[in-house]
Amino acid sequence: MFLECTLLRVEADHYALTGPLAAVTIPTTLYDSLMARLDRVPTVCEVAQLGAMLGREFAYELLHALMPMEEATLQHGWNLSVFYLAHAEHQTALELGEQCLRLAQRVQDEALLLTAHLAVGVIWFYLGKPALACTHLEHTMALYNPAQHHVLAYQYGAMDPGIVGFGYDAWALWLRGYPAQARAQSAKALSLAQQLTHPYTLARTLYYDTILCQLRRDAPAVRDQADAAITVATAQGFALVQALGLSCVAGPSSCRSTVPRASYRYDRVSTRTGRPGRNFSDRIFWPCWRRRLASWASRKAG
Numbered sequence: 135m136f137l138e139c140t141l142l143r144v145e146a147d148h149y150a151l152t153g154p155l156a157a158v159t160i161p162t163t164l165y166d167s168l169m170a171r172l173d174r175v176p177t178v179c180e181v182a183q184l185g186a187m188l189g190r191e192f193a194y195e196l197l198h199a200l201m202p203m204e205e206a207t208l209q210h211g212w213n214l215s216v217f218y219l220a221h222a223e224h225q226t227a228l229e230l231g232e233q234c235l236r237l238a239q240r241v242q243d244e245a246l247l248l249t250a251h252l253a254v255g256v257i258w259f260y261l262g263k264p265a266l267a268c269t270h271l272e273h274t275m276a277l278y279n280p281a282q283h284h285v286l287a288y289q290y291g292a293m294d295p296g297i298v299g300f301g302y303d304a305w306a307l308w309l310r311g312y313p314a315q316a317r318a319q320s321a322k323a324l325s326l327a328q329q330l331t332h333p334y335t336l337a338r339t340l341y342y343d344t345i346l347c348q349l350r351r352d353a354p355a356v357r358d359q360a361d362a363a364i365t366v367a368t369a370q371g372f373a374l375v376q377a378l379g380l381s382c383v384a385g386p387s388s389c390r391s392t393v394p395r396a397s398y399r400y401d402r403v404s405t406r407t408g409r410p411g412r413n414f415s416d417r418i419f420w421p422c423w424r425r426r427l428a429s430w431a432s433r434k435a436g
Contacts, residue, residue, distance in 0.1 A: 248277040264306035274299035301342035337366040337375040
């Protein structure tokens with residue numbers, strides 16, 4: 135279009151303007167096509183709309199001040215990272231998480247750094263690298279201020295990111311051979327979750343502590359924490375947490391008599407969250423309680 139209206143001149147290795155761009159108008163034949171393309175990329179569309187309000191000419195600094203792109207870009211990358219992690223595509227998730235971290239480091243924004251370190255730390259945990267996980271999770275916890283950062287729960291994953299950091303750090307510390315530190319971090323997570331008015335964060339934190347109790351082989355504590363998680367989840371309609379809690383209730387040896395009932399209830403709840411095997415949580419816990427039920431049945435028959 136610009137070449138045909140002689141506003142651009144071809145030089146040796148670039149194009150050069152021959153006049154001001156203010157005189158350019160978009161042909162009617164291209165308008166609908168351009169608008170359709172903008173509508174497919176909401177973030178870019180918002181930038182274009184803001185630019186149209188500012189006028190034909192404006193400084194980049196003004197546009198950036200009115201609409202910083204880093205947070206939107208990082209949030210998109212964070213969501214993609216979680217998506218690939220949930221589908222067990224860990225390497226892709228890690229690459230996206232590290233891209234988010236580089237972006238956060240470039241702009242030096244505390245909230246962005248907190249969530250980016252959390253994403254990378256959780257991925258390293260599922261890659262079987264608890265020491266690397268702790269390195270990033272420690273950054274998350276150091277940056278975390280409940281009063282300032284709790285609002286991030288409504289932007290990233292529906293959970294308070296600082297509390298999630300404490301929960302995963304507890305798991306990673308246990309795997310590294312630091313049980314006392316693991317229990318302290320889990321207790322900190324529970325204390326923070328109980329102070330906030332965010333039921334989903336509380337339900338998930340109770341579940342995180344339930345898993346730590348399982349690792350400690352503390353059957354009564356597993357039952358108590360799982361029951362607490364299930365109670366919150368049932369009251370709020372959190373089917374996934376309800377299923378996860380039920381999977382834990384089926385495990386402790388002191389609860390053998392409840393295994394069939396808990397397994398049946400887990401089966402029923404799992405079908406509401408997606409068929410077993412469709413997400414990483416079901417892939418982990420569906421085989422677990424099947425094996426536990428088979429073991430219970432074998433002992434019963436013997």
